[in-house]
Amino acid sequence: MAKLATFTFILIAIMAFSMMSAYRTTTIEDNGHEMQMEISSSFQNQCPNSVQGDSCDPYFQFLISNHIKKCCSFLNNVTKQCLCTVIQQIHDKAQQRAADEFGRKAIHDAAQSLHNDCKLSGKGCQIQGPKG
Missing domain, CATH: 1.10.110.10 (Plant lipid-transfer and hydrophobic proteins)
Incomplete structure (x- = not known):
């Protein structure tokens, strides 16, 4: 049971890390106004x-x-x-x-x-x- 809990914890940690690193912020300037957008690298x-x-x-x-x-x-x-x-x-x-x-x-x-x-x-x- 402890091995299953450890495995689940590691799996959740990996998924959380990959989701957090899958986004980057891009700044786009349009007519002098800056906009920031988060773009998912998985769709990039x-x-x-x-x-x-x-x-x-x-x-x-x-x-x-x-x-x-x-x-x-x-x-x-x-x-x-x-x-x-x-x-x-x-x-x-x-x-x-x-x-x-x-x-x-x-x-x-x-x-x-x-x-x-x-x-x-x-x-x-x-x-x-x-x-x-």
Whole structure:
């Protein structure tokens, strides 16, 4: 019985330690305001199935260069493993709002060059073409 209690105590201690070490605090600056978020490292290496990417909406809606700064700031906080997936998702979301083929082409070109325009680290992303 004592061995079972010891084993249970050790198991609980290991689980508690792993849960405590699974979080880290990340500071993100948005328009001069700092926000702190706790991010679970167990989810850190997984790309989200859907991304808000609201910071990029104004840029892709109007394709005006003065809107790109907020989008780049958002993308600089995305993990390298997920960056192309996130850009593709933002691209696809913008494509759905495009009025015509010309708009879809412009959105595709903007998404394709986003990696360079934002000076993101790593290699560029191959964005799948206009949907429509």
